[in-house]
């Protein structure tokens with residue numbers, strides 16, 4: 095029997111259809127090869143989903159996974175990953191959430207929770223250590239996330255960890271998120287809709303234990319040093335004052351602020367979204383458990399309601415829609431949070447509708463800057479109240495099929511996931527990061543834009559740009575997503591990366607070096623890529639290198655404003671970057687992992703699985 099330190103060694107499995115509850119004691123191989131979080135989720139989904147599973151069927155599985163660093167008293171460890179086959183993209187989907195539920199899951203004695211099946215009537219999954227039960231949720235089904243969360247806490251206790259969905263998840267909007275702690279959300283590729291399809295309103299967790307660690311004193315010393323270092327960093331004060339909202343000004347100055355459905359990188363009213371307005375209307379600051387650099391700015395939105403604002407939400411619902419008033423944009427953000435719908439995808443689908451209106455492709459459309467129209471449209475989308483709402487609720491990729499045969503050219507997505515907040519007309523590396531992200535167009539795996547803007551070779555397509563994307567994907571998308579810890583102490587304040595393998599060793603007693611973690615990162619990337627290829631192959635959607643292309647608009651329509659006037663991406667040069675990216679990854683010319691690559695990472699069974707469904711693998 096393995097004596098676990100750091101890891102709990104247990105995965106809780108719940109079948110909502112049969113009511114069966116099992117505690118799986120997993121083996122050391124899983125821990126060492128996949129570490130936790132995204133690693134566990136990707137492995138479980140590859141191994142256990144029948145190829146071609148309908149994402150909204152009871153057979154799909156929802157994985158809620160912590161890692162060996164989660165919930166330990168170390169910097170920014172209050173995070174978990176929530177993953178499933180995505181109803182938006184048809185591929186692998188996950189999101190990362192800072193939540194008390196992460197802490198409670200580990201205190202309850204589990205590293206992960208796997209949910210399958212579906213309830214007949216809406217329910218809560220309530221976990222308290224070894225007690226696991228389903229309770230009816232008729233009191234909150236149909237209710238917004240803020241009111242629901244308050245009721246759930248009143249019922250189960252204020253200290254419980256709660257992950258819940260709103261009407262968007264219940265109504266199976268494919269970009270519905272999972273929400274926690276009044277408006278914090280994650281799982282952009284429709285993790286909320288997967289919960290909704292299982293009629294699971296909330297997961298409520300309470301734990302009374304603590305994960306044990308191998309070298310307690312060493313861990314304490316390291317953690318205390320890291321906490322002190324974070325506080326002494328020059329950017330600390332500014333970060334805790336403004337958080338990611340500083341990025342609006344930076345993006346405008348760098349000409350990457352998404353504007354008018356990613357047509358431009360500068361917005362004429364950008365100043366009205368700058369961080370000084372955050373300061374003016376700030377109500378309080380909040381953050382994730384165990385974090386001493388909290389970045390959640392709660393401001394009073396128009397009408398006085400409170401909302402936590404961050405860069406992506408404000409850019410996508412603000413400049414991208416031509417709306418330049420922070421408190422108004424915050425109100426849109428609040429409505430999206432209440433309904434449990436992803437603000438980034440929402441901004442992208444509404445931006446698409448505005449451009450389609452301008453091009454006269456849809457009749458009952460919506461104009462740029464129409465704040466009241468957008469406020470109504472959010473409800474129309476979530477509740478399917480109007481034709482336009484029902485159209486946009488499909489997500490931008492599916493909406494193009496209805497709008498016009500060439501509307502795909504201004505549909506801003508990669509693999510079906512709408513692009514997050516960085517315009518890439520003049521940012522080839524960031525375009526590659528979107529193109530090759532393992533969930534679709536999201537920045538979390540490789541936020542290479544900051545490096546690219548200051549690289550001195552903004553418009554270049556050189557090999558070092560590709561290498562940087564891979565490096566960041568390994569660290570951010572691999573190491574941080576498997577350990578599971580927040581990457582921002584490193585990204586924003588420059589906390590030394592070396593802390594993480596040392597913290598892992600102190601927690602688990604196993605000497606895992608940085609290079610070992612990079613190997614795990616590559617293994618996870620390969621299994622996720624294999625998942626996409628398998629699902630697209632079985633569902634006859636077709637798979638080719640074109641799946642790794644950013645939106646056509648960035649190649650076709652140059653910037654018409656700002657310091658980078660006239661810039662657009664070059665398709666040939668992008669292709670060359672992609673080919674080099676595949677080479678570095680050990681994938682073939684269509685971005686499919688080679689047999690030898692899968693073998694190198696101990697994934698021969700994955701190669702076999704791909705061949706069994708008819709995928710031809712190169713050696």
Ligand code: SF4
Pocket residue numbers: 170171172192380381382385386387388389390580581582583
């Ligand atoms: S930096 Fe922000 S996102 Fe990261 S743990 Fe702290 S509060 Fe959460």
